[in-house]
Amino acid sequence: MRRTPARRPTMKDIARRAGVSESAVSFALNGRPGVSDATRERVRQVAEQLGWQPSTAARALSGEGAATVGLVLARPARTLGAESFFLQLVSGVQEVLADHRLGLLFQMAEDIDAECAAYRRWWAERRVDGLLVVDPRADDPRPALLDELGLPAVVIGALDGDDGAYGAISTLWADDTGAMASIVGHLHALGHRRITHVAGLPELAHTRRRMACLRTEAERRGLPDATSVTTDYSDAQGAEATRRLLSGPQPPTAIVYDNDVMAVAGLAVAAERGVSVPGELSIVAWDDSVLCRSTHPSLTALTRDTPAFGRQAAHLLTALLAGAPPTRVQASTPRLTTRESTSWT
Amino acid sequence: MRRTPARRPTMKDIARRAGVSESAVSFALNGRPGVSDATRERVRQVAEQLGWQPSTAARALSGEGAATVGLVLARPARTLGAESFFLQLVSGVQEVLADHRLGLLFQMAEDIDAECAAYRRWWAERRVDGLLVVDPRADDPRPALLDELGLPAVVIGALDGDDGAYGAISTLWADDTGAMASIVGHLHALGHRRITHVAGLPELAHTRRRMACLRTEAERRGLPDATSVTTDYSDAQGAEATRRLLSGPQPPTAIVYDNDVMAVAGLAVAAERGVSVPGELSIVAWDDSVLCRSTHPSLTALTRDTPAFGRQAAHLLTALLAGAPPTRVQASTPRLTTRESTSWT
DNA sequence: GCTGCCGACTAATGCGCTTTAGCCTGCGGG
DNA sequence: CCCGCAGGCTAAAGCGCATTAGTCGGCAGC
The missing domain is CATH 3.40.50.2300 (Response regulator)
Incomplete structure (x- = not known):
């Protein structure tokens, strides 16, 4: 006995209910000029009441970007044993992405070539607006690729020398x-x-x-x-x-x-x-x-405070997406926690 | 010295190059009837040559779904210490999703209410076609919610009793x-x-x-x-x-x-x-x-073979997305690996 | 020789949203 | 009194794709 699933409200529904045109709704909801404060408020209330959320697909199609950032983890399957690092990093990342209504597209890849392929695909499919790049390596092919594709990115962990050579790549440098x-x-x-x-x-x-x-x-x-x-x-x-x-x-x-x-x-x-x-x-x-x-x-x-590290990285990326120039910041230096396994010799 | 980023090819580009209409391109690329084999092949080649990939946004907008599935992990931050389980699960999941060109939208949440909120948002934003639900619980509110939203899902780990009561929810049952x-x-x-x-x-x-x-x-x-x-x-x-x-x-x-x-x-x-x-x-x-x-x-x-578990779950979900009826399958029973910590008493 | 039909395409529409171009109305200035 | 202009809004186009409704030529049937 399957209920017919709820229909998703669109701007047209809001327009009808509020008695204005769709464009007015768009202006009102996006804080653009062109509607009176009274109308704006009314539209807002109707939208709220209907539980309306913008369709990311439609937004993306009209040039606003996909509201999504990507992260691919390229490690051979056998080495991802008890890696607590990544889940913690991601938990920090999520925290700030959620505030900006950004989704996180996550992928695991076998190696760096598969990772680059994923970047290309995401780009061609217009799936992501920016990327978080982890595990930077010597002679890393990814910055050049991302530059070619015009995808903003934050490199987590710092590249070796040539930062600044690329268009929209910020760096979160671990000390x-x-x-x-x-x-x-x-x-x-x-x-x-x-x-x-x-x-x-x-x-x-x-x-x-x-x-x-x-x-x-x-x-x-x-x-x-x-x-x-x-x-x-x-x-x-x-x-x-x-x-x-x-x-x-x-x-x-x-x-x-x-x-x-x-x-x-x-x-x-x-x-x-x-x-x-x-x-x-x-x-x-x-x-x-x-x-x-x-x-x-x-x-x-x-x-080290890995979730904080993730938050910082996500902040860098949102800044980049908002049009800020790329920067290079250093994360706080980790602290050594002394326990029983080290002593005088 | 920022290069202008590469432009993404669209079906229009293909149509122009191949000397046919956009519709013909669509038919050709999607294996629909309406074009001759010769034309189909030519279009395929041009698309390949241009490195064309369909825009997920456009596809989603024209009713094809978002080509994305969602997974939210609701565990309080402090308990995700060395959880190797999830990364392994996800690595298996990814493997089969990638084969189907599906993206994985990943989110971490503080509790189950935040998780439900995420589902609602994804639904309203039309971000996902289906979900993988982990950590089923007694009196779980999620199946009812997903049913209401009409989102297909696979519950990983099995619900208690009332499976089958919901529209498009398969279950991967751990023994x-x-x-x-x-x-x-x-x-x-x-x-x-x-x-x-x-x-x-x-x-x-x-x-x-x-x-x-x-x-x-x-x-x-x-x-x-x-x-x-x-x-x-x-x-x-x-x-x-x-x-x-x-x-x-x-x-x-x-x-x-x-x-x-x-x-x-x-x-x-x-x-x-x-x-x-x-x-x-x-x-x-x-x-x-x-x-x-x-x-x-x-x-x-x-x-237990956690990546295999993930693969199995992903398969159930892709079947569901392809229109198959929900099923309930049991994962292979885990094996006890005997080591030094157990002995005669 | 005309009708009907089928195969191979093209034109046109819609998806939900943003944006640009217009369209009124009322108002102040010339 | 008419013009110009600004505010508040509507109409329409476009994003990239799928899909439905034609179009056109050729070929079989009557």
């Missing part, structure tokens, strides 16, 4: 350098001299920055052997790297992992090897999460 | 009952008699089903004291519940946690109390993830 400095500072203060960095995907820009900064900091402080090894962020490769490191001739006394998942995996390897944490090995996780709090010992971790 | 039975069976076989269930949000339908099944199974096997306590899925409440249970007069010998995060938190509490796992306490996690593999001891967990 990886400062963060790495604080980690190395912490470990050095505890007496560590052999620090190793189990990094993430080598093609990501922030991975490179973190690696570079580790070396710089280590040199500055006269620490030898500060090296990085790259992984795919998975627990498997995190564990694997840890095994190799601990079996080496001169195992590190401290390991910095580029995400929480690998840090936990590394901790498990240490336990399995009988290496005491933090007695013989200190562990730091880049990005805090419930995992870091729940392990035994709990993990010292780099904490 | 919580069978899963719980396999867990209880496993623990019983190991000799456990005092099993406790640290459940999730009490308002969710699957929480209730799991609780009910635990009682049924326990009774059937003559086990006393099989109780459930509810939480908000957070590590904090998982830990808290574990503390209470372990301090009770007759602590359980086995605890089943409704997600991985709480299981890990519970494990940490046991460690902190000096309760050996699995010696004195066995632990089972509902939903496997990297966490379960990485802890020490590793956790026996209920494994």
Whole structure:
């Protein structure tokens, strides 16, 4: 016994009820001049009463844009284990998008080529007005593509050098350098001299920055052997790297992992090897999460306010969509939360 | 030096190039009769060459639907810690949506009222053709709402009783009952008699089903004291519940946690109390993830193929959108992966 | 030889909204 | 007294596509 579904009211319905033309309704509802205040108010009330909402399709068609921004996440399926980062980021993003009545079109892709294809398709289909670009990488093809397509975008995490070269691309810059400095500072203060960095995907820009900064900091402080090894962020490769490191001739006394998942995996390897944490090995996780709090010992971790990060990114994008010039802003530097996994050596 | 962005080709461009009318182009591209095969082929080639894609806005406006499905995730921000479930689900969903050229409009909401508001808005704005509904709950207001709005939907996880009462709502039913039975069976076989269930949000339908099944199974096997306590899925409440249970007069010998995060938190509490796992306490996690593999001891967990689950849900929805009648299908029963955290007692 | 019909197209309409161009009415200035 | 002008509104066009209603030529049937 299917009820006939409710019909969606259109501007024509409002016009009829308010006894004016459709154009008057449009003017009234969009705050354009051309109608008296009395009429405007009346139209508003009728619209409200009818529960009218503009059809995004019609709006888009008449040149107003799709009222939607896109976000594609290109990570191989196996590495999206317990990535709390993205859901938190998105939750922040949503908060401000909702305020601006913008929808979020979300897609997951296998790799960056699929991601670019998605951008092209969205553009050709006129689905989005702007984009949030995550995981910037060295030699990133996306800014040039977006420039070609004329799509405004916010790059989350910062490109390497050539910002500003592109039309409508803002950048939300995460201070990886400062963060790495604080980690190395912490470990050095505890007496560590052999620090190793189990990094993430080598093609990501922030991975490179973190690696570079580790070396710089280590040199500055006269620490030898500060090296990085790259992984795919998975627990498997995190564990694997840890095994190799601990079996080496001169195992590190401290390991910095580029995400929480690998840090936990590394901790498990240490336990399995009988290496005491933090007695013989200190562990730091880049990005805090419930995992870091729940392990035994709990993990010292780099904490950042990811939802806030997302909000900031969304703000940059809405500004861009409103016609503001592209900017480049730095997010707040993450804080190191000291827990049980780091100690004197 | 901003290049002028590329212009998007329209059907008019194709028509001009191919030397036919716009209608002919439409017929040709949509596989409608009314054009010769030769013309059809020529038009196809021109379209291809121009990189033409239909404007979703225009399509939507002419009654074809928005080529988009919606998904809103209503969970309080604090509980979306390391929820790997959703990203995995979505990755599966995307896979099949992409094949059908459907976009996914994603939103996060604070609670179910905000979720319903989002549905209403999407409907009024004609943004979506259908919805994926997650976290069904007892007395769920959403099916009635969607029915009223005439939006096809797939409920992921199954409603309680009244399926079939609604117009275009399919159900992908997760076999919580069978899963719980396999867990209880496993623990019983190991000799456990005092099993406790640290459940999730009490308002969710699957929480209730799991609780009910635990009682049924326990009774059937003559086990006393099989109780459930509810939480908000957070590590904090998982830990808290574990503390209470372990301090009770007759602590359980086995605890089943409704997600991985709480299981890990519970494990940490046991460690902190000096309760050996699995010696004195066995632990089972509902939903496997990297966490379960990485802890020490590793956790026996209920494994399900979440991306496949997502794919299945998306298939149900595309069928619905294509006009098929609503159905109710059961997802494959999850498998219990036995690890170190469960043993004889 | 005319009618009827079918295949291959084209013209025209509508979807819901924005926007531009007009159309009145009343008013002040010349 | 007429003109110009501004305010308040309506009519109409256009966005890109699908669809319905023609149009036109050719071919079979009577």
